Each structure stands twice: as structure tokens, then as C-alpha cells.
Amino acid sequence: MKKGVTSLGRFLIEEQRRFPEATGDFTLILEQIAFAAKIISREVNKAGLINILGKAYSVNVHGEEQQKLDVYANQKMIEALDHIGKVCAMASEEEDDVIHVPDRYPKGKYVVVFDPLDGSSNIDxxxxxxxxxxIYKRVSEGENGCEKDFLQKGRKLVGAGYVIYGSSTMFVYSTGNGVSGFTLDPSVGEFLLSHPNIKIPEKGKIYSINEANYHRWDEKIRKYVEYIKNLEERQYTSRYIGSLVADFHRNLLKGGVFLYPGDSKNPKGKLRLLYEANPLAYIVEQAGGLATDGEQMILDIQPESLHQKTPLIIGSKWEVETYLKFMRGEA
Ligand SMILES: O=P(O)(O)OC[C@H]1O[C@](O)(COP(=O)(O)O)[C@@H](O)[C@@H]1O
Ligand SMILES: [Mg+2]
Ligand SMILES: [Mg+2]
Incomplete structure (x- = not known):
């Protein structure tokens, strides 16, 4: 489909045509997420003007201070999805427990996980x-419950993506048929196809890791990072924003690797499996890259709890495979 003039809505309809049995439920969920993203983007863009910067003076389940925009984005995601009759329940970084659809609304056959605002420390x-x-399809039966539906492996995702609020706002997603990127044209209020069929280069030149944690890393991780930095055939550069979405998006387009490994202080790292690692792992695999925790592929990890953390090494195939070789002691 044509770049610049194909709206996300139109693209979704075309995608849905591939499945004659599709009911449109799933498409509506994606449309609603894109709608919430536009509202969040609007607030992000004028955040300095409307007293929405700064702390909300509350902490989330991880003991992290919530920002006002974290709370706002969380609310908008829930409001966009809770009444449409297609979702059974949601799970968010900002909520301790599963968010159930209120009884007054019908429940649907999908559950949605999200990190409403990633990179909070960069907001201000x-x-x-x-x-x-x-997005997962429910596997449990009945009107209530849905808790079990969240503990599915990332391989079972039926769709995933992210929105980046950067110098432009972009919506990047996959439903298992490649990765597509759309840029928000604020003058028409639509996401327009700008990056069809995104593929991550097989090798890159960027490595992204918080090197302040160096002294806490295992020897194998240190060796890998030194190896990458000193590679003769390719001069790598270090880029680390501290906003997972932004670091990931750059590396997806340019090639390279993002690492948040476990360390002596945080053996499982910092990032959350369900709503940070899994969706991005799904995207990267669809784009031809890989994501691992150092032992297994992220999408093969069996989740045990909503907010569990995982080491995350994600990016171009060569860099991630090389990391695995270092972990296995083969390099
Ligand atoms: O400051 P650190 O330890 O390098 O951590 C940065 C990471 O933390 C995060 O900000 C966590 O996400 P949240 O802002 O959603 O809590 C990631 O976006 C980022 O990759
Ligand atoms: Mg996050
Ligand atoms: Mg967050």
C-alpha cells in the first residue's frame, strides 16, 4: 500500500481481509489503542504548558514514583479499551492487579497488556x-477470571506494538505478518503509512546498554561488551537514551543491539516480561531480529506473574546470536 496516503484504519481493514472469518474485534482493539495514542500524544506535545509534567506523588507496584503523565496515559489506555466489548481484562505496569472490564460492559475474547508510558524518567x-x-486471545473459559490469560508465552501474542512520542509520533505494530510503521500527521489527525515492511539489518553498528552498571555485570557480559566495542571489521557506536521504546526503535531501523542484562543488584534486570520485553520481542522477530534473556528466547519464557522482570538482549540477529555464544562460553 502507498506510503503517505494510506491511513492506519485503511491498512487494518486490508489486513483483516486476509482472514475471511475475522469478526473485526481485533481490528477494533488496535484502532482503540491508536486512538488512545493520539490523545496521549496530544498531552505529551503540550506537557510543558498544561501542568502535567512532574510527579504524581504516588508509587506503582514496582515502588517507582509515578509521573502525572504515567497516570494519565494509563487512564486513557483503560478508557479506550474497557467499554468496547472486545476485551476481557487488561494488565498495566501502573496497576498492581489485573484491570477487569466493569460489569456494565460486555466482555470480549482478548486480553491486553501495556506499559502506558515507557521511559517516564525522560518526560520532564x-x-x-x-x-x-x-494482545492475547483468551484461553480460559467463562465471563470472569481472565487472570490465566495473561500468563501465556509471548509466542502466543496475536498482535503487539508500540507508539513512540518522538520528534514525530509513530505507531509501529505487527499481527504476525511483518512490521508496519505509521507516522501521525497532526494536521489530519491520522496515522499514515510511513514505514512499510520494516526489517532490522542483520548486523548493526550500535550497542545500547547502561554502562554505569558495568561493575555489577557478570564477566561474560563484560567480555561481550568489550568484544563488540573493539570489533575490527565494524566500528560500533554507543547510544543509550534510557527510554526502551526510543532505544529499541532506533536500533530496529538502524540495526544493533539493546541490552538490559541481569546484574549483581538486579539478577533479572529491570524490564518487565509481559508488557515491555514480549511485545518488543514479537516485533523484532517479525522484523528478522532476535530477543533473548541470555538462555532462552524471550517469546519462549513461561510467565509466572504479571509483573515479572527479565533480562533483555534484543536487536539484530548477529549481535544477539553472538551474545548467546558468549553466554554459553563458546566465544
Ligand atoms: O535508567 P536505567 O536503569 O538505564 O533504565 C532505563 C530503562 O528503564 C525504563 O525507563 C523502564 O520503563 P518505565 O519508564 O516504563 O518504568 C526503560 O524505558 C529504560 O530502558
Ligand atoms: Mg517501561
Ligand atoms: Mg512505564
């Missing part, structure tokens, strides 16, 4: 932030 300094989401 005008650096790119994002929203990450994943």
Missing part, C-alpha cells in the same frame, strides 16, 4: 517516550 526533559502493548 523532553526526550522520546512511548507506549508498549501486546
Amino acid at each position: 526533559v523532553n526526550i522520546s517516550i512511548g507506549t508498549i502493548f501486546g
Whole structure:
């Protein structure tokens, strides 16, 4: 489909045509997430003017201070999805427990996980932030419950993506048929196809890791990072924003690797499996890259709890495969 003139809505309809049995439920969920993203983007863009910067003076389940925009984005995601009759329940970084659809609304056959605003620490300094989401089909029966539906492996995702609020706002998603990127044209209020069929280069030149944690890394991780930095055939450069979505998006387009490994202080790293690692792992695999925790592919990890953390090494195939070789002691 044509770049610049194909709206996300139109693209979704075309995608749905591939499945004659499709009911449109799933498409509506994606449309609603894109709608919430436009509202969040609007607030992000004028955040300095409307008293929405700064702390909300509350902490989330991880003990992290919530920002006002974290709370706002969380609310908008829930409001966009809770009444449409297609979702059974949601799980968010900002909520301790599963968010049930209120009884007054019908429940649907999907569950949605999200990090409503990723990279919160960058909000007040005008650096790119994002929203990450994943969609699963329910596996449990009955009107209530749905808890079990969240503990599915990332391989079972039926769709996932992210929105980046950067120098432009972009919506990037996959439903298992490649990765497509749309840029928000604020003058018409639509996401327009700008990056069809995104493929991550097989090798890159960027590595992204918080090197302040160096002294806490295992020897194998240190060796890998030194190896990458000193590679003779390719001069790598270090780029680390501290906003997962932004770091990931750059590396997806340019090639390279993002690492948030476990360390002596945080053996499982910092990032959350369900609503950070899994959706991005799904995207990267669809784009031809890989994502691992150092032992297994991220999408093969069996989740045990909503907010569990995982080491995340994600990006171009060569860099991630090389990391695995270092972990296995083969390099
Ligand atoms: O400051 P650190 O330890 O390098 O961590 C940065 C990471 O933390 C995060 O900000 C966590 O996400 P949230 O802002 O959603 O909590 C990631 O976006 C980022 O990759
Ligand atoms: Mg996050
Ligand atoms: Mg967040």
C-alpha cells in the first residue's frame, strides 16, 4: 500500500481481509489503542504548558514514583479499551492487579497488556517516550477470571506494538505478518503509512546498554561488551537514551543491539516480561531480529506473574546470536 496516503484504519481493514472469518474485534482493539495514542500524544506535545509534567506523588507496584503523565496515559489506555466489548481484562505496569472490564460492559475474547508510558524518567526533559502493548486471545473459559490469560508465552501474542512520542509520533505494530510503521500527521489527525515492511539489518553498528552498571555485570557480559566495542571489521557506536521504546526503535531501523542484562543488584534486570520485553520481542522477530534473556528466547519464557522482570538482549540477529555464544562460553 502507498506510503503517505494510506491511513492506519485503511491498512487494518486490508489486513483483516486476509482472514475471511475475522469478526473485526481485533481490528477494533488496535484502532482503540491508536486512538488512545493520539490523545496521549496530544498531552505529551503540550506537557510543558498544561501542568502535567512532574510527579504524581504516588508509587506503582514496582515502588517507582509515578509521573502525572504515567497516570494519565494509563487512564486513557483503560478508557479506550474497557467499554468496547472486545476485551476481557487488561494488565498495566501502573496497576498492581489485573484491570477487569466493569460489569456494565460486555466482555470480549482478548486480553491486553501495556506499559502506558515507557521511559517516564525522560518526560520532564523532553526526550522520546512511548507506549508498549501486546494482545492475547483468551484461553480460559467463562465471563470472569481472565487472570490465566495473561500468563501465556509471548509466542502466543496475536498482535503487539508500540507508539513512540518522538520528534514525530509513530505507531509501529505487527499481527504476525511483518512490521508496519505509521507516522501521525497532526494536521489530519491520522496515522499514515510511513514505514512499510520494516526489517532490522542483520548486523548493526550500535550497542545500547547502561554502562554505569558495568561493575555489577557478570564477566561474560563484560567480555561481550568489550568484544563488540573493539570489533575490527565494524566500528560500533554507543547510544543509550534510557527510554526502551526510543532505544529499541532506533536500533530496529538502524540495526544493533539493546541490552538490559541481569546484574549483581538486579539478577533479572529491570524490564518487565509481559508488557515491555514480549511485545518488543514479537516485533523484532517479525522484523528478522532476535530477543533473548541470555538462555532462552524471550517469546519462549513461561510467565509466572504479571509483573515479572527479565533480562533483555534484543536487536539484530548477529549481535544477539553472538551474545548467546558468549553466554554459553563458546566465544
Ligand atoms: O535508567 P536505567 O536503569 O538505564 O533504565 C532505563 C530503562 O528503564 C525504563 O525507563 C523502564 O520503563 P518505565 O519508564 O516504563 O518504568 C526503560 O524505558 C529504560 O530502558
Ligand atoms: Mg517501561
Ligand atoms: Mg512505564
